[in-house]
Amino acid sequence: MNGDTPSKDSSMTEDATRDRLDALESRLAYQEDWLDTLDHALAAQDRRVAQLERTNDMLRERLRNLRQSVDHMSDDDTPTPSDEIPPHY
Template identity: 55%
Template sequence: MTSTLSPAELTQQLESLESRMAYQEHWLDTLDQAVAQQERRLATLEQLSALMRERLREQHQARHMDDAPDASRPEDDIPPHY
């Protein structure tokens, strides 16, 4: 099926396609920037999560060391007025 379009109609179709392509390129760039920003944010959150895990591990180990029978805990101390 062949369609004969006038030069003006072809020009209009070409301009429409170019406009749509420019719009899509703009949104592709915008999405690319958003993905890059999310990747940076994810990396930062992963680092923060790793630091928090390490601190929790250290606190957990310190707490178990405090639970040793020879270690005195403040809550076990008898207040001076007794």
């Protein structure tokens, strides 16, 4: 053998290195896909949280208004059962 001819060990090392590189590239591609999936899920959750916060703010405002209305009612304004509309089924 001369110095230009790769030895059998060198060829096996290159094959092993190539196999490891292929495995790493495969794992990286899988992780990139998983990261993209998580990013989409996080964005959807962020939109949902924002929607729930808006709904919560609206309901809190309605509750505050109802409390103020009840607080400002006089005894004459107190609703009686006959004033209430029955539910429709």
